[in-house]
Structures are given as structure tokens and as C-alpha cells.
Amino acid sequence: MAEMSTETKAIIERDKRHHLHPYQVFDAMEANGALPIASGIGARITDTEGMEYLDAVGGMWCTNIGLGREEMVEAIADQVRKLAYSNPFTDMTNEPSANLAAKLAELAPGDLNHVFFSTGGSTAIDFAYRLIQLYQGTRGLTEKVNVISRVDAYHGQTFAASSIGGKPGDRIPELQFLDNIHHLSSPNIYLYGGGLSEEDFADKLVAEFEDKVAELGGPEKVAAFFAEPIMGAGGVVPPPANYLKRIWEYCRANDILYVSDEVVTAFGRVGEWFVSETVFGIQPDIITSAKGLTSGYVPLAATIFSDRIFDVISDPGAGRYIPIGFTYSGHPVSCVAALKNIEIIEREGILEHVREVGPYFMEQLGTLRDLPMVGDVRGSHMMACIEFVRHVETGEPYPDEIDIGHRVSDICDGLGLIVRPVENLNIMSPPLVITREDVDFIVATLRKAIPLASDAAERAMAEMQDEFDD
Numbered sequence: 001m002a003e004m005s006t007e008t009k010a011i012i013e014r015d016k017r018h019h020l021h022p023y024q025v026f027d028a029m030e031a032n033g034a035l036p037i038a039s040g041i042g043a044r045i046t047d048t049e050g051m052e053y054l055d056a057v058g059g060m061w062c063t064n065i066g067l068g069r070e071e072m073v074e075a076i077a078d079q080v081r082k083l084a085y086s087n088p089f090t091d092m093t094n095e096p097s098a099n100l101a102a103k104l105a106e107l108a109p110g111d112l113n114h115v116f117f118s119t120g121g122s123t124a125i126d127f128a129y130r131l132i133q134l135y136q137g138t139r140g141l142t143e144k145v146n147v148i149s150r151v152d153a154y155h156g157q158t159f160a161a162s163s164i165g166g167k168p169g170d171r172i173p174e175l176q177f178l179d180n181i182h183h184l185s186s187p188n189i190y191l192y193g194g195g196l197s198e199e200d201f202a203d204k205l206v207a208e209f210e211d212k213v214a215e216l217g218g219p220e221k222v223a224a225f226f227a228e229p230i231m232g233a234g235g236v237v238p239p240p241a242n243y244l245k246r247i248w249e250y251c252r253a254n255d256i257l258y259v260s261d262e263v264v265t266a267f268g269r270v271g272e273w274f275v276s277e278t279v280f281g282i283q284p285d286i287i288t289s290a291k292g293l294t295s296g297y298v299p300l301a302a303t304i305f306s307d308r309i310f311d312v313i314s315d316p317g318a319g320r321y322i323p324i325g326f327t328y329s330g331h332p333v334s335c336v337a338a339l340k341n342i343e344i345i346e347r348e349g350i351l352e353h354v355r356e357v358g359p360y361f362m363e364q365l366g367t368l369r370d371l372p373m374v375g376d377v378r379g380s381h382m383m384a385c386i387e388f389v390r391h392v393e394t395g396e397p398y399p400d401e402i403d404i405g406h407r408v409s410d411i412c413d414g415l416g417l418i419v420r421p422v423e424n425l426n427i428m429s430p431p432l433v434i435t436r437e438d439v440d441f442i443v444a445t446l447r448k449a450i451p452l453a454s455d456a457a458e459r460a461m462a463e464m465q466d467e468f469d470d
């Protein structure tokens with residue numbers, strides 16, 4: 001392997017010393033540093049040493065239309081020249097944010113006609129949480145404050161969003177969380193189905209939800225339910241059939257708001273603008289979105305909510321106001337990027353492309369099930385994950401220290417493929433524009449990497465055992 005250039009070494013060193021990364025693992029960072037990426041085009045990124053990778057993670061579930069699009073560059077640059085910023089507060093607006101809000105109201109299901117802009121998925125969730133409080137409080141329902149979420153859910157990083165999240169690894173004792181959020185079982189049938197049929201598992205989850213509402217004192221004490229339609233960071237978990245729809249029906253019948261977190265699933269990842277209604281038959285009260293909204297070119301999030309909520313919080317004639325706002329709400333540059341992104345998705349038929357290539361991606365990944373270490377392959381269209389186990393027959397996982405997801409992804413890096421390691425998983429959410437040939441490359445590379453990682457893991461475990469015996 002060629003010696004790394006002094007420029008790259010310097011970047012890695014500066015980064016190590018001064019840049020704290022999201023989810024940084026301190027010892028690994030100290031030992032290895034981070035991989036510096038210099039450029040990207042379409043689904044491919046290139047590091048500072050000139051090595052090219054197919055980015056099967058799509059940045060962080062977000063580079064939907066692919067990187068380096070000239071017309072995006074032009075749209076963003078034109079808007080910066082014309083109006084780089086304008087105050088969104090109270091009674092001032094700009095054309096891109098008005099146009100984008102109207103476009104999102106058109107694309108979102110049902111009566112979700114109102115849009116609040118912020119900068120990322122976490123702030124979209126945080127706003128949804130506070131909107132719910134405002135809605136219930138304005139109706140005088142001051143005891144309707146509990147929120148129901150699920151174990152393994154991921155909703156972001158603000159205080160409210162991290163409290164609603166339920167990934168066990170995120171809920172460490174050193175941090176504090178809101179105590180009015182209650183977490184039900186994850187809908188991951190592979191890990192927690194206990195041999196039940198999909199239907200029986202769904203029955204169990206719905207019964208658990210209804211029992212929780214009763215335990216909290218009935219619907220009068222429950223403000224809302226938050227759920228990703230397909231869990232993402234918690235392990236790419238398509239829900240059992242009808243489970244979400246049945247919970248939504250219960251919420252509707254019992255005056256509990258339903259928040260569908262579509263930060264990952266919206267804008268084409270599953271071949272739809274939004275999946276709540278089209279795929280799952282749910283008409284949520286609130287949808288949160290970000291990521292694919294601008295395909296990651298610039299930060300933007302949208303919380304889209306119903307006429308029903310707007311009518312209550314605005315309460316005509318009562319002189320109410322909303323005490324929530326961000327400097328960068330409705331940023332004109334971000335809104336122009338989102339409008340251009342949506343235009344490109346429409347013009348190029350990217351949703352149709354995902355409906356065609358997405359099933360091929362899932363089917364081809366599925367062929368990896370014949371490898372001894374592949375316990376499960378799951379997902380939908382352009383969101384997928386592979387779960388690694390030590391023994392498929394028993395489902396015995398690798399010990400945490402083996403960090404099997406990382407071992408596979410490190411080998412893939414060397415072969416020009418980026419996949420995302422999360423515990424025993426490799427998660428993939430490629431740019432939506434990948435081709436069948438790209439899919440073939442991803443699967444062929446994993447087919448090489450997985451057995452190599454498995455051999456290395458076994459050797460490491462044997463060494464651990466030897467050390468233990470000594």
C-alpha cells in the first residue's frame with residue numbers, strides 16, 4: 001500500500017486533535033483517525049489520496065439525488081447572489097420558503113398543509129414535540145402530556161428528540177432524558193419475534209400499546225405516539241403488516257396525535273415522496289422530514305402538520321402566537337435547494353427508478369444469506385441492512401468487542417465500498433440514482449468482505465480465549 005501523503009496525514013492529525021465527531025469512539029479515533037473525503041459525484045466519493053468509493057450509505061441516509069449536480073450548484077449560487085439570508089420571524093418571508101411550504105403541502109398526505117422549517121431531523125422532531133404540547137395545552141388538556149415511542153427508535157439528538165429515541169446504546173446513565181416518554185417493544189421480528197407469526201407479533205405489539213395507554217391513565221393522559229414508519233438507525237426494521245395502521249386507528253379513535261418520523265423514508269428512499277399513507281395506510285397528524293429534502297446539499301428540515309392542529313394553535317381572534325423559532329427557519333438558500341431537489345426527482349423519474357432498482361437491490365442482497373455469518377437481510381428499496389451472527393442456526397451474536405460490523409466495513413473500505421457499521425449490522429442507504437451495476441458491485445464486494453471478516457473475527461476470538469486461559 002502506498003505511503004499516505006503528508007497533506008492527508010496533516011488533515012487526519014488536525015481532525016483528531018480538534019474535531020469531535022458525532023458518535024466518535026475515542027480510542028478508535030486516537031488509533032486510526034478518520035477517513036478524509038475530498039470530493040463526490042453521483043454515488044461516488046473520493047478521499048484525499050485519490051481513492052474512489054461507492055458510497056452505499058448515501059452520506060448519512062441523505063444524498064438522494066447524488067452528489068455534484070451542476071444545476072444544484074447553480075440554483076444555490078444564484079440564490080446566494082440574490083438573497084443569501086432573510087429574517088423568517090413573525091411577519092417577514094421570502095419566496096423560496098413560501099413556495100417550498102406550498103409544494104410540501106401538496107406532496108404530503110391529507111390535510112398536512114402547514115410547514116415549520118428548521119435545520120435538521122432533530123429540530124424537526126423537537127418542534128413536533130413542542131407543537132404537541134402547545135396543541136394539547138391550548139385545548140386545556142394539561143394532563144395529556146405522555147408520549148409513547150419504541151425501543152430501538154432513533155429520532156435525533158436534541159433533548160426532546162434524544163428522549164423520544166429508544167436505542168439502548170444512546171440512553172447511557174450519564175445523560176438525562178425527559179421522563180414523560182415511554183418506550184414500547186421494538187417491532188424487530190428477527191430479534192424479538194420469539195418465533196411468533198408476523199400477525200401474532202403485530203397483535204402483541206398493538207396490545208402492548210393499548211395496555212401502556214391504560215397504564216398511563218387512559219388516552220386523556222397520552223399526547224402522542226412517535227414512530228419511524230421503517231425504523232432506520234435502530235436496525236432497518238420494516239414493521240409487521242398492519243401494526244402501525246392499527247396503532248394509528250387507535251390513536252385517531254382516542255384523540256392521541258400520531259407523529260410519523262419520515263426523516264429517512266421521505267423523498268424517495270422507498271420510492272415514494274412520503275410512505276405513511278401510500279405504503280402504510282396512515283394519515284398522520286405530523287410528518288417530520290429532513291435529509292433527502294435537500295439531498296444533503298445544505299441543511300433543512302420540515303415539520304409538516306395538519307389543519308386540525310393549526311386551527312387549535314392559531315385560534316382566530318385569540319391573539320395567540322407560537323413561541324418557537326430558529327434563525328435559520330425557512331432559509332432561502334436551503335429552500336431553493338429543496339425546490340430544485342424536488343424538481344430533479346420529478347423530472348428524472350427518480351421515484352420510479354427506486355421502485356425498479358430498489359427491489360433488485362433487496363433481492364441481490366438477499367443472495368448473501370447463503371454466507372454462514374449472515375443472520376438476516378432486511379429493509380425496503382434503498383434502505384437495507386445485513387445482520388451478522390456468529391452462528392446462523394442459533395442466532396448467537398458476536399461479542400461486542402469483536403465489533404463485527406466494523407470489521408466488515410473496514411474490509412469494504414479497502415475494496416472501494418462504504419457501508420455503515422452499527423453494532424452487528426451493516427446499514428446501507430445509497431443515493432437513489434444507483435444503477436443495477438452499482439448494486440452488483442455492492443453485493444460482490446460484500447460477498448468478498450464478509451468471509452474475510454468472519455475469519456478475522458474467529459482468529460480474534462481464539463486469541464481472546466488464549467489470553468483468558470493464560
Ligand SMILES: Cc1ncc(COP(=O)(O)O)c(C=O)c1O
Pocket residue numbers: 061119120121122123125154155156157228232233261262263264290291
Ligand atoms: C428517523 C430519524 N429522525 C431524526 C433524525 C435526526 O436527524 P438529524 O441528524 O438531521 O438531526 C434521524 C437521523 O438519522 C433519523 O434517522
